[in-house]
Amino acid sequence: MTGTFADLGLSPALTRAAGIRGLIVPTAIQVAAIPAVLRGQDVLGRAQTGSGKTAAYVLPLLQRLTSARSETPRRLRALMLAPTRELAVQIGELVQAIARTLPQPIKTVIAYGGISVNPQMMDLRGGADVVIATPGRLLDLLDRNALKLDDVQMLVLDEADRLLDLGFADELRRILSRLPAFRQSLLFSATFADEVLALADQLLMNPTRIDVASARTADVPAIVQRTIHVDASRRGDLLTRLIHDGGWTRALVFVATQHEAEQLAWRLCHVGIKAAPFHGELSQRKRTNALADLNSQALQIVVATDVAARGLDIPQLPVVVNYDLPRSADDYVHRIGRTGRAGESGLAISFVSAATEAHFRLIEKRNQLRLPREVIAGFEPRETAAPAPVASTGGGIKGKRPSKKDKLRAAAAAAGKSEG
Template identity: 60%
Template sequence: MTFPSLGLSPALLAALSQLGHSSPTPIQQGAIPPALAGQDVLGSAQTGSGKTLAFALPLLQRLQASTSRVRPAQALVMVPTRELATQVGEVIQSLAQHLPQRVKVSVFFGGVSINPQMMGLRGGTDVVVATPGRLLDLVAHNALKLDQVKLLVLDEADRMLDLGFAEELAQVLALLPPQRQNLFFSATFSPVVQALANTLLHNAVRVEVDASQQQPVEIVQRAIRVDTPRRTQLLRHLIKQNRWERTLVFVATKFAAEIVADKLRKGGLTAEPFHGELSQGKRSQVLTDFKAERLQVVVATDVAARGLDIVGLPVVVNYDLPRSTQDYTHRIGRTGRAGEPGLALSFVCAESSAHWRLIQKRNQLQVTLESVPGFEAQEIAPPESSAPDAPGNGGIKGKRPSKKDKLRAAAGSGK
């Protein structure tokens, strides 16, 4: 299938050609035609599947057909993180700049001053890409109105709910006109996500793309047994031995990100932490330096697991295994992008061995545990147990309810 066969305008086809997009991905093939026809769409596909173009192209075609000159916001794209907001905004802007009719795209997120963002809304805007909290801030300051929105996109809806945006999302939806088109994209569909889709969408076309339908990704997956106290030494050894120019390392907490980055710097590597408590200026600078290869290592929490598109990133390391088995796929998806080969390496300690087995089972993997000479593991794994809360299961998400899970359950029961 080709882009012309999807019903896109000549202007958008020219823009795609100039940007080097030759053929649509499965999610684009399934989602674009019904979206162009004005239908609601429920799209499910994993990271790196091309979801952004799947909603950006219909969005821009709808705006090109509009005759409005007063520039009320007509399209709203809601995303869970600052980095994803920036990335989505860049994609839409890159397409829009090749179109004959000017489209103003505004990107908003917290962590930076709201005043420049309010100034940028003078004269109106056509497309808003925003995180929920900052979007509501702008509405509260009377800098933005949402009563003319004709197209709503929810991107990475599962991640948005995982981060606790359910209340803010409900507030935003209440500000939108009831008659609108909705495009809803999510990598996974938990009961909470499905419930939101059921209330939001009307006669939606469901488009599901499983891993077998996606474009092949060349990611070599490896796992190394190592004792917990020796992980940083092993990481430094592997980076230097293999001469990895850039390595993205995932850890469980912001505290771990700071500590591991500091230890790597003391070991002679250029490294920086990356987590949600950093200022937006610092986060942006870290990513800029990393992409420009001025940094060898970024040590990040799962805030970097989605929305980051770093061209040619050779290695991702799970220093701590992800709490959610689904996040394993999102983490390793930061490498092996755009047809480039990648390596995903996981450190497996004795206490996390049961969780590693679950990650393999849920993701249908068979990865042999290796040992690195000089770093052979001495710790003994706890005995296996089928009990969900047995020691050594790593606090598996979905098995033991978190505080958020308990609050949602209480809200659903009316307590």
């Protein structure tokens, strides 16, 4: 592996700036990505969480920005998109911290929802060199004519697989339609599903493809993964026991819904465990305070939906719990990646009931895992899996709830019978 950032082509100023941030020896993703970004190539980069992906594009992009003459008003030349407010802030803070040490000033604006748009519009007066934004707030600013994308030379999608999925598809399409056709595009994530890769190919021109040590959890030995069989109704009591017996000072607990985040946090507080919810409907102030309090150990537990699964860097977080299993195998990778970051060790625990055993086996298969099932004394499971539903002649039933196609088939069959 290349020994220094200077060996990768970074200028002395950027190498010094990296050192001030504690970035001394490049990681594998940085070794592979930095030279390609400096050459102006498109990049599709995949590497496990905590591997230094953000610095892999921030450092060379800042070097490219400093090589151009500064103008007034400033033209927006680099746009970085993130799916969550917290990730946008983390990227922005790294950009600003490095830029402050450079001889040529670089103006950076961070824009995200959940707070008033007016201060961000004020920040954009006089232009900006770099904008880091969530898609919704960026569109809001564009609609208000607070900025234009005509001069963007470099586009970054961080957690690109999330930005390319259906939840952001319309917003991203609207943003891309306003960008110059000729630009450098960089897509980074820990996971890329096949359908996302197909979309990425439409955005990139002859990209450098980087797959560092694979994103699969089997390649993350710093994270100890445990799977505990427990009835769904007893998960709250088991979680309380684990917190007390393990002496957990900080943990991130993932649940499926905002309502459950509120309820479980309240339940933990009721038994003397300092906990708070974290989900998309909370104000930005409450979300920021929850993370700050977890970092300072003013909170022991943050109970979160998948809004916390991507991009969040919680230094030295010791434990992640899948109270509810994630919907997809890739989300499992992102969730447990909140611990065991930057060479630290971590523990990831998943609660599996009889009803969710089949789903967890699918997660294991997709991530090339096979984890032993544990049973905790006093919490021996009593539930058994419900028998699989019998498929109708009109089409298979894929789960407990009929799919949209199944409903359409049933409606068509019923209509046919009534007509007969």
